[in-house]
Amino acid sequence: MISFKPRKLKTELLAALRSLHEFAEIELDEWRMHEPDFDFENAKDLVVTPDSEFSFYLGADEYPSLRVHELLSLARELPQSKLIDNMYYVAPTRSYIRLAAANEAASRFFYHVDQYGTETSRRLETTYENLKFVLVNGFTPFAIHVYKLGDYERDVYPPYNRSDFFLEVTYPAGTTENVWRPLVPAYLFELEQMTGIGFSPESRLSYEDLWPEGYDEEGSDVYLTSLDAVRLRPLMSGPGVANLLVLYERAIGREEDLEQHFVGFVKVMEYVSATVVNTERNAQIRKRLLSPRALSPDAAFIRDLSQLFETLRNFKKDAEALRLTIETCCDPVELAPYAPLKQRALAAITEASAQPERKKALDSLSATFSATRNMFSHAKANYTLTGEECPTAELKQLTQCARVAAQQCIRWFSHSDVTLRIID
Numbered sequence: 001m002i003s004f005k006p007r008k009l010k011t012e013l014l015a016a017l018r019s020l021h022e023f024a025e026i027e028l029d030e031w032r033m034h035e036p037d038f039d040f041e042n043a044k045d046l047v048v049t050p051d052s053e054f055s056f057y058l059g060a061d062e063y064p065s066l067r068v069h070e071l072l073s074l075a076r077e078l079p080q081s082k083l084i085d086n087m088y089y090v091a092p093t094r095s096y097i098r099l100a101a102a103n104e105a106a107s108r109f110f111y112h113v114d115q116y117g118t119e120t121s122r123r124l125e126t127t128y129e130n131l132k133f134v135l136v137n138g139f140t141p142f143a144i145h146v147y148k149l150g151d152y153e154r155d156v157y158p159p160y161n162r163s164d165f166f167l168e169v170t171y172p173a174g175t176t177e178n179v180w181r182p183l184v185p186a187y188l189f190e191l192e193q194m195t196g197i198g199f200s201p202e203s204r205l206s207y208e209d210l211w212p213e214g215y216d217e218e219g220s221d222v223y224l225t226s227l228d229a230v231r232l233r234p235l236m237s238g239p240g241v242a243n244l245l246v247l248y249e250r251a252i253g254r255e256e257d258l259e260q261h262f263v264g265f266v267k268v269m270e271y272v273s274a275t276v277v278n279t280e281r282n283a284q285i286r287k288r289l290l291s292p293r294a295l296s297p298d299a300a301f302i303r304d305l306s307q308l309f310e311t312l313r314n315f316k317k318d319a320e321a322l323r324l325t326i327e328t329c330c331d332p333v334e335l336a337p338y339a340p341l342k343q344r345a346l347a348a349i350t351e352a353s354a355q356p357e358r359k360k361a362l363d364s365l366s367a368t369f370s371a372t373r374n375m376f377s378h379a380k381a382n383y384t385l386t387g388e389e390c391p392t393a394e395l396k397q398l399t400q401c402a403r404v405a406a407q408q409c410i411r412w413f414s415h416s417d418v419t420l421r422i423i424d
Contacts, residue, residue, distance in 0.1 A: 002033075002040045004048045013048065013068060016075035023078050024148035029055045029063055059147045060158035064139035078144065086203040089142040089166075092173050096140045096166040097184055100202035100256060102192075109197050113137055114163035122168075124191060131180055132170045133187045138162050151207050165199065200256050236414040240423030244271050244410055251406065258395055259376045265402035266373040270318070272409040273325040274422035280324060323366040329412035330405050332358045335365070338401035340394035343368065346401075369402060 004010040017034040020026040031054065032038055046052075048068060055063040066074065081091040089096040101107045125134040143160035146152055152159045167187060169180045184201065192198045236245070251264025332349040339347035345361040353361075371388035372395075390398045413421070 002046045002048060009048060009050065009068065012072055016072045019075040020071070020078070023075075024144050026056050026058070026144070026147075029057060058139070058143055058159055059152050059154055060143075060160055061154070062139075062161070064143075064160075074141065078141065081141065081145070083142070083145040086206070087201055089140065089145065090177065091141070093175075094168060094170045095177075095180065096136075096142050096168055097201050098142065098204055099135075099165040099167060099188075099199040102198035102200040102256060103196075105196045106198050110163045110165070113165075114161070124195075126187065126190070128183055128186075130172055131175075131183065132168075133183070134168050135165065135191070136168045137165045140164075140166050140168070142166065146204065153207060157207055157210055167199075167201075202256055236410070238414065239418055240275075240421050241414055243423065244268065244413060247271055248406060248410060252403075258399060262395060262399040262402055263373055263376050265399065265406040266322075266369055268406040269322060269325055269329075269369070269402075269409050272329065272413045273321040275413060275416055275420060276325045276328050277321050278422050279416060279420045280328070319367070319370040322370050323363060325409060326366040326369070326405060327359065327362050329409040330362060331408060332361050332365075334408070335401055335404055336361075338397065338404055339365075340390065340397040340401065342391060342394055343398075343401070365401070365405075368398065369405075372398065 004013070014033060017028065021034045027034055033040075050067065050069040052068050053065050054068070054071065055065040058064055077091045077093075081089060083089055087098050101110055121136055121138045123135045125132065127133070139160050143164075146159040167184060169184070171180055188199050247264070247268050251261065251268060254261040254264050332346060332353070333351055336346055336349045341347075343361070343365055345357070345364050349358060349361050367388045368390055371386045372390040375383055375385070375389050
């Protein structure tokens with residue numbers, strides 16, 4: 001027989017369990033008390049108090065356990081909670097921010113917690129006025145939303161595990177997000193300074209993103225088979241190529257920081273721009289010196305040559321050099337599928353597009369690359385917007401476009417005239 005102390009706890013717990021089951025089909029392990037016909041009289045002896053602990057299945061090998069009073073609170077909280085960008089769990093009195101390792105020290109911390117973790121799952125607590133911040137790992141309500149959405153696979157990608165880390169923020173009811181969100185970087189800064197462990201907020205990948213299309217749960221891995229069919233191009237080498245590829249390697253390693261991820265690809269283009277400008281300058285001057293007038297240069301020829309040099313000085317400006325680089329190295333047809341919404345001219349480019357249309361599209365793209373790069377690289381307080389900057393919502397798409405543009409610049413550089421390369 002199951003009895004409750006106090007008696008009213010039965011009504012409260014049953015309402016909570018039914019609410020949890022309705023929200024995400026959560027049910028207690030071994031106890032199906034949420035069912036209307038559950039037989040309390042003939043069940044094995046159990047006395048339920050607010051501190052009684054129950055475990056429940058949540059799509060993972062480990063079963064989370066909560067005390068009754070925690071289950072009651074969770075049942076009230078979940079219907080008022082939301083998951084934002086697969087990164088934030090936000091509820092009326094607490095939030096969880098999903099964290100990823102940002103340096104080697106954090107990766108070691110992840111490993112030790114996963115391999116040797118104790119029952120302690122709350123560390124490094126601090127407060128700010130009426131807000132409380134603490135690093136937690138393992139089960140959080142974030143996992144319940146993942147379980148509810150079905151965005152998991154028990155054996156390879158469960159809704160949670162011991163090495164899942166979150167920053168828990170608790171606050172009084174009625175506290176808005178713009179009160180506690182700005183303090184998240186402050187906590188992470190203090191954590192890194194005092195321990196050397198660097199974390200950064202990161203979204204949980206969807207199951208589809210983690211496992212490419214064609215993945216067979218029974219073991220036939222189409223993903224690896226598809227890699228076997230890929231043919232690699234001949235390796236690039238020569239003066240300056242290795243340094244350029246190191247820049248690209250750094251850029252692709254910054255996925256956790258979208259701003260620096262984008263800036264890294266622009267730096268690749270800027271490295272190439274010195275050689276592009278030098279090549280253009282050489283071509284322009286060479287054409288002028290091959291003119292018949294050069295055999296008997298008069299004052300007019302010297303004046304025109306001087307004006308040409310002045311015109312070429314414009315390429316010393318970063319924005320103009322980047323524009324020339326993109327125009328010289330990039331194929332707008334290949335970039336078009338990656339064009340952000342704001343880059344309508346680029347998105348419209350096809351094989352049939354005329355040269356003026358292609359130039360206009362590339363000029364617009366280079367202006368956005370330049371303005372967005374400057375916005376991120378200069379102190380925000382000292383930067384004046386030009387109107388060419390990429391909207392925040394389109395930055396991920398623009399970064400994908402910049403990645404392809406950087407690859408095209410690298411290919412151009414590797415085939416450029418070695419004598420004209422600027423590699424310092």
